[in-house]
Amino acid sequence: xxxxxxxxxxxxxxxxxxxxxxxxxxxxxxxxxxxxxxxxxxxxxxxxxxxxxxxxxxxxxxxxxxxxxxxxxxxxxxxxxxxxxxxxxxxxxxxxxxxxxxxxxxxxxxxxxxxxxxxxxxxxxxxxxxxxxxxxxxxxxxxxxxxxxxxxxxxxxxxxxxxxxxxxxxxxxxxxxxxxxxxxxxxxxxxxxxxxxxxxxxxxxxxxxxxxxxxxxxxxxxxxxxxxxxxxxxxxxxxxxxxxxxxxxxxxxxxxxxxxxxxxxxxxxxxxxxxxxxxxxxxxxxxxxxxxxxxxxxxxxxxxxxxxxxxxxxxxxxxxxxxxxxxxxxxxxxxxxxxxxxxxxxxxxxxxxxxxxxxxxxxxxxxxxxxxxx
Amino acid sequence: xxxxxxxxxxxxxxxxxxxxxxxxxxxxxxxxxxxxxxxxxxxxxxxxxxxxxxxxxxxxxxxxxxxxxxxxxxxxxxxxxxxxxxxxxxxxxxxxxxxxxxxxxxxxxxxxxxxxxxxx
Numbered sequence: 001x002x003x004x005x006x007x008x009x010x011x012x013x014x015x016x017x018x019x020x021x022x023x024x025x026x027x028x029x030x031x032x033x034x035x036x037x038x039x040x041x042x043x044x045x046x047x048x049x050x051x052x053x054x055x056x057x058x059x060x061x062x063x064x065x066x067x068x069x070x071x072x073x074x075x076x077x078x079x080x081x082x083x084x085x086x087x088x089x090x091x092x093x094x095x096x097x098x099x100x101x102x103x104x105x106x107x108x109x110x111x112x113x114x115x116x117x118x119x120x121x122x123x124x125x126x127x128x129x130x131x132x133x134x135x136x137x138x139x140x141x142x143x144x145x146x147x148x149x150x151x152x153x154x155x156x157x158x159x160x161x162x163x164x165x166x167x168x169x170x171x172x173x174x175x176x177x178x179x180x181x182x183x184x185x186x187x188x189x190x191x192x193x194x195x196x197x198x199x200x201x202x203x204x205x206x207x208x209x210x211x212x213x214x215x216x217x218x219x220x221x222x223x224x225x226x227x228x229x230x231x232x233x234x235x236x237x238x239x240x241x242x243x244x245x246x247x248x249x250x251x252x253x254x255x256x257x258x259x260x261x262x263x264x265x266x267x268x269x270x271x272x273x274x275x276x277x278x279x280x281x282x283x284x285x286x287x288x289x290x291x292x293x294x295x296x297x298x299x300x301x302x303x304x305x306x307x308x309x310x311x312x313x314x315x316x317x318x319x320x321x322x323x324x325x326x327x328x329x330x331x332x333x334x335x336x337x338x339x340x341x342x343x344x345x346x347x348x349x350x351x352x353x354x355x356x357x358x359x360x361x362x363x364x365x366x367x368x369x370x371x372x373x374x
Numbered sequence: 375x376x377x378x379x380x381x382x383x384x385x386x387x388x389x390x391x392x393x394x395x396x397x398x399x400x401x402x403x404x405x406x407x408x409x410x411x412x413x414x415x416x417x418x419x420x421x422x423x424x425x426x427x428x429x430x431x432x433x434x435x436x437x438x439x440x441x442x443x444x445x446x447x448x449x450x451x452x453x454x455x456x457x458x459x460x461x462x463x464x465x466x467x468x469x470x471x472x473x474x475x476x477x478x479x480x481x482x483x484x485x486x487x488x489x490x491x492x493x494x
Binding site: 029063064066110129133134137138143144186187189190218219220221222223224257259260261262263264293296373 | 428431434435438441442443444445446447448455457458459485487490492493494
């Protein structure tokens with residue numbers, strides 16, 4: 001899947017500077033498909049008009065397309081130094097993915113980390129995908145993917161809480177955090193813990209812009225269990241609002257997934273709110289999933305996601321998604337998926353990441369595509 | 375009306391699918407007492423199957439690399455079937471090796487595949 005690119009390694013060797021480098025790997029994924037959706041909107045605004053049916057080229061039906069470089073150096077004594085630089089891009093337009101500043105892309109918007117692995121576990125510093133996302137991934141049959149999953153449902157919670165979708169700075173929880181320090185413990189009889197702290201670096205405000213999270217995981221006997229606590233200060237601020245250390249982002253998640261024979265089932269409960277002003281954001285999310293693997297190369301997964309606003313009972317949203325993946329080779333798969341979402345009030349839970357739906361309406365979407373690892 | 379009907383339908387589908395998938399296990403559990411009064415041999419076999427399944431998982435738990443949260447283990451008279459996924463291609467063989475090393479395991483059918491990591 002990921003192979004060492006000998007020419008790149010040779011290039012680095014020639015330069016002489018990388019002589020101590022253990023290995024460098026160039027890797028990535030290209031994922032593209034065609035999407036049909038019965039409603040569309042130009043933004044996540046609660047009053048965005050329905051622009052009608054859309055039929056389009058869509059990047060990332062499973063996850064984003066991306067490329068990256070990673071490497072490690074053996075320091076001896078069981079310790080390894082690792083680095084990872086990874087950025088997403090849109091195969092439709094060639095554009096780079098977003099950073100945490102609205103409208104501004106970043107070359108390495110997914111990962112820019114330096115870290116250490118050893119007997120103590122793993123430590124990574126820099127911009128990265130945060131532990132809560134892996135906790136959700138481990139306990140969702142749909143695998144927190146871009147089309148109808150716990151990820152799009154959680155983003156639906158963010159959209160109704162005011163996240164505009166123009167940056168990766170979410171209102172509730174986070175997919176990526178900048179300046180993050182993340183520790184992951186080794187597994188002890190299937191149990192492990194992950195801790196995150198991201199200093200905000202705001203002068204004069206020690207808590208300004210900080211993030212902290214903890215994840216507990218268990219994985220054995222065919223069972224994955226995850227518990228998440230995420231807390232953020234000054235997240236998703238309006239433009240021009242100075243960080244003051246306001247504690248305005250809290251996300252909690254409890255999930256389980258069980259695998260037996262060729263089936264897998266999952267379920268979870270999440271709660272997201274603005275602890276500084278619960279009247280502004282307080283949501284519950286319930287999820288269920290069921291999957292079946294017909295053969296090593298063919299699987300079908302389904303999920304149901306119900307989102308509700310505890311401040312306004314007219315705002316609620318239910319989504320179902322079913323998808324099938326067929327592997328053509330170890331590195332290439334094709335997929336077909338359909339989803340249906342019934343949004344009420346100002347809810348605008350999407351079916352696929354990157355294509356807004358009209359708020360308060362029911363929407364159907366279908367997508368076929370190909371995903372290739374290199 | 376419409377949303378409720380839709381939600382009910384979705385729930386019913388999920389519950390039904392869940393029930394079907396649980397039937398085999400439920401049958402195994404429910405039939406145990408009745409079988410116990412009829413004949414003792416199958417009960418011992420079922421208990422043994424379950425114990426063997428647990429031993430295989432216990433062997434996975436002792437291994438630092440293997441993550442058995444996504445591995446399904448079914449046991450029948452010493453024959454083990456591994457389903458689900460592992461984190462790394464090397465773990466497919468390793469899991470089968472660990473399972474066959476458990477006392478009482480006669481054969482291992484390996485249906486494991488590699489789990490796609492998040493984002494990959």
